[in-house]
Amino acid sequence: MIVDNLITNAIKFTPPGKTIEVLLRAENDSAILDVIDEGQGIRDDEKEKVFDAFFRGTRTQRGERGEIMGSGLGLAIAKEYVDAHCGRIDIVKDDLRTGAHFRVTLPLKWKPT
Ligand SMILES: Nc1ncnc2c1ncn2[C@@H]1O[C@H](COP(=O)(O)OP(=O)(O)OP(=O)(O)O)[C@@H](O)[C@H]1O
Numbered sequence: 673m674i675v676d677n678l679i680t681n682a683i684k685f686t687p688p689g690k691t692i693e694v695l696l697r698a699e700n701d702s703a704i705l706d707v708i709d710e711g712q713g714i715r716d717d718e719k720e721k722v723f724d725a726f727f728r729g730t731r732t733q734r735g736e737r738g739e740i741m742g743s744g745l746g747l748a749i750a751k752e753y754v755d756a757h758c759g760r761i762d763i764v765k766d767d768l769r770t771g772a773h774f775r776v777t778l779p780l781k782w783k784p785t
């Protein structure tokens with residue numbers, strides 16, 4: 673669900689022909705997943721809000737044909753899942769790129785209690 677929403681967002685918010693990068697690596701005791709796209713990115717003033725339930729960015733509420741693009745729930749649910757696994761989800765600030773860059777960090781040794 674976490675990966676699904678991030679990749680679905682990247683596809684949804686990136687024009688055809690652009691590249692989406694998905695990188696997974698282990699670092700110290702964490703798994704780090706990066707999903708990087710070449711879309712319009714997320715406005716600085718909306719970066720904190722995208723994890724709120726029902727929030728949809730002003731740039732991206734409607735598709736090219738005016739269709740409503742989503743409910744605004746995907747990232748809120750993804751954040752709940754990540755939090756439940758003692759991880760974190762961040763937007764990485766990247767001056768060299770225009771698109772969005774989401775990073776999920778999860779402890780490799782997490783055990784349900
Ligand atoms: N990769 C991205 N590039 C640009 N904007 C994004 C990206 N991912 C998320 N956003 C912005 O964050 C908002 C919230 O994302 P979220 O996944 O929660 O909702 P959604 O994709 O609109 O709907 P849902 O996931 O419920 O179908 C999006 O509407 C969009 O404005």
Ligand SMILES: [Mg+2]
Nearest residue numbers: 677681746747
């Ligand atoms: Mg979504």
